[in-house]
Amino acid sequence: MDSSSSSQQRRRGGGGGMVSPSHTPRSTDKSARDLRSGDFNSNSSSKHDKEKGVNVQVIVRCRPLNEDELRVHTPVVISCNEGRREVSALQNIANKQIDRTFLFDKVFGPASKQKDLYDLAVSPIVYEVLEGYNCTIFAYGQTGTGKTYTMEGGARKKNGEFPSDAGVIPRAVKQIFEILEAQNAEYNMKVTFLELYNEEITDLLAPEETPKFVDDKSKKPVALMEDGKGGVLVRGLEEEIVCTANEIYKILDKGSAKRRTAETLLNKQSSRSHSIFSITIHIKECTPEGEEMIKCGKLNLVDLAGSENISRSGAREGRAREAGEINKSLLTLGRVINTLVERSGHIPYRDSKLTRLLRDSLGGKTKTCIIATISPSIQSLEETLSTLDYAHRAKNIKNKPEINQKMMKSAVIKDLYSEIDRLKQEVYAAREKNGIYIPRDRYLQDEAEKKEMAEKIEHMELDSESKDKQFLEIQELYNSQLHLTVDLSEKLDKTEKKLEETENSLLDLEEKHRQANITIKEKEFFISNLLKSEKGLVERAFELRSELENAASDVSSLFAKIERKDKIEDGNRVLTRKFQSQLTQQLEILHKTVAASMTQQEKQLEDMEEDMQSFVSIKAEVWIRT
Numbered sequence: 001m002d003s004s005s006s007s008q009q010r011r012r013g014g015g016g017g018m019v020s021p022s023h024t025p026r027s028t029d030k031s032a033r034d035l036r037s038g039d040f041n042s043n044s045s046s047k048h049d050k051e052k053g054v055n056v057q058v059i060v061r062c063r064p065l066n067e068d069e070l071r072v073h074t075p076v077v078i079s080c081n082e083g084r085r086e087v088s089a090l091q092n093i094a095n096k097q098i099d100r101t102f103l104f105d106k107v108f109g110p111a112s113k114q115k116d117l118y119d120l121a122v123s124p125i126v127y128e129v130l131e132g133y134n135c136t137i138f139a140y141g142q143t144g145t146g147k148t149y150t151m152e153g154g155a156r157k158k159n160g161e162f163p164s165d166a167g168v169i170p171r172a173v174k175q176i177f178e179i180l181e182a183q184n185a186e187y188n189m190k191v192t193f194l195e196l197y198n199e200e201i202t203d204l205l206a207p208e209e210t211p212k213f214v215d216d217k218s219k220k221p222v223a224l225m226e227d228g229k230g231g232v233l234v235r236g237l238e239e240e241i242v243c244t245a246n247e248i249y250k251i252l253d254k255g256s257a258k259r260r261t262a263e264t265l266l267n268k269q270s271s272r273s274h275s276i277f278s279i280t281i282h283i284k285e286c287t288p289e290g291e292e293m294i295k296c297g298k299l300n301l302v303d304l305a306g307s308e309n310i311s312r313s314g315a316r317e318g319r320a321r322e323a324g325e326i327n328k329s330l331l332t333l334g335r336v337i338n339t340l341v342e343r344s345g346h347i348p349y350r351d352s353k354l355t356r357l358l359r360d361s362l363g364g365k366t367k368t369c370i371i372a373t374i375s376p377s378i379q380s381l382e383e384t385l386s387t388l389d390y391a392h393r394a395k396n397i398k399n400k401p402e403i404n405q406k407m408m409k410s411a412v413i414k415d416l417y418s419e420i421d422r423l424k425q426e427v428y429a430a431r432e433k434n435g436i437y438i439p440r441d442r443y444l445q446d447e448a449e450k451k452e453m454a455e456k457i458e459h460m461e462l463d464s465e466s467k468d469k470q471f472l473e474i475q476e477l478y479n480s481q482l483h484l485t486v487d488l489s490e491k492l493d494k495t496e497k498k499l500e501e502t503e504n505s506l507l508d509l510e511e512k513h514r515q516a517n518i519t520i521k522e523k524e525f526f527i528s529n530l531l532k533s534e535k536g537l538v539e540r541a542f543e544l545r546s547e548l549e550n551a552a553s554d555v556s557s558l559f560a561k562i563e564r565k566d567k568i569e570d571g572n573r574v575l576t577r578k579f580q581s582q583l584t585q586q587l588e589i590l591h592k593t594v595a596a597s598m599t600q601q602e603k604q605l606e607d608m609e610e611d612m613q614s615f616v617s618i619k620a621e622v623w624i625r626t
Ligand SMILES: Nc1ncnc2c1ncn2[C@@H]1O[C@H](COP(=O)(O)OP(=O)(O)OP(=O)(O)O)[C@@H](O)[C@H]1O
Pocket: 062, 063, 064, 066, 110, 141, 142, 143, 144, 145, 146, 147, 148, 149, 150, 270, 271, 272, 305, 306, 373
């Protein structure tokens, strides 16, 4: 973002001006280098950065569960591995554990302290600023995830002590002054603080000239103007020159208080506004030839509006425009990031004030760091995943950081001197009353003329303002027409591409058709062969059938023979049984006959034995007698 003040701008302080000549350490000062850490700096070779580009650094910070969440035991679904620079979202989809892990440049878990984040991620950026780079740090995330806590942190203590929970802004301010003082540098520092709400810019440092500042119409307009060099200027933005850290803290307090008052009076919601705090530092340097040069570095600290789904945050009716506009800024930011990542042509920076303001930080010459803040709670899982996706995509944005060109000290202070001279003369004339004296009538007449002139001028200013407005409208119309033309030519390109693709696919289809015809012919050949073999098979089937029929008649005659054989066997069985019974009868008769003959023979034997015994006894008697 490149801002500049109008003629109305006030310059305060000035004690830090670059007029007293003394030693000014160079940007290559060793002490400054030794103090560095972190890899934001590892890309500091400006030639390399310029040619190849440097990726936007993306850091994720997860806040701890708050008291309410702890009380109701809200489940934690985010785990941070700081060493591996990973954030994992634990998801349970349809009873399946599907975790998603994202890798970032740095990861800070719920236990991380403000100091840890600052020392590791932001401190190196501050050194880059003091070397002459423009750097932007922005906090992106859902409402309540700690964007403001990270950027601003806890309030300053009443005794002026630095609080341990101070955020990036106060720490950066402190570090800048510490380094400049350690280097005994001659510098000039100015700050701006603006709020972007509902696509309208409010200068948080503007003096409260009118107590009715809540009435938008009475407010001093702060408009964005093209600077003719591709950048934008914020016309009418107050630039406060500061000399000490305390001055900046007071300015911050003042700006934040104004923001809060406006919030209350206009019923604004801080979560829907973007705030941009910028510090511009001019440091005097001496070339080896002894020439005095001025280098300039700028640090933009951006606290973006809550990234949650606007419809869910209750945007309805009267607030629809407001939500729409904020959505417009964030949506455009998303679209710019997508276009840069995909390198897909026209980048819609002009579609919102936020992207116009941050143009140089996204794909430009600025070194950019995004701090994405997330909540660990299950209730925020959807938004957390969307923040992680968004941040992960932003990692691919490439910027081409360039050190701001150094200016001759003499040229820079020449203007300042002439302004001081003019002011001195005015003061002197007033103090010494040595101005021009004129008669009262003439004075009154002059005053009346002056008044008339002033009215005329006012009229002309109003006229010119409305012309400016008209011009802006016409310019916007022209730009929108230009966008339309670009869009249309993009569409034409796309259509031509599509046509080419369609022609290519038609050629592909024709080739496929040719291949299909060849395949069909091959298939037809196979089918005719199959039909032939089918015919042969049918003939063979007929032969087999007649053979089968013959076999069947053979089998039936065989069955008839078997039947006959069974009948004969049955007859044989009857005959056998008959023969068996006759044989049994015959055998019984024979048995009886044999038994009778045996009994008869036994009788005969007994008779013969008796006869023999009687014969023997007779013989014995005979022998004895003899
Ligand atoms: N890392 C952290 N450690 C401790 N407390 C935190 C941390 N981050 C946020 N908080 C606390 O959470 C609350 C919400 O934080 P904060 O207001 O910074 O959120 P935010 O993102 O800026 O919200 P909004 O978009 O509404 O402005 C605050 O009370 C803050 O103190």
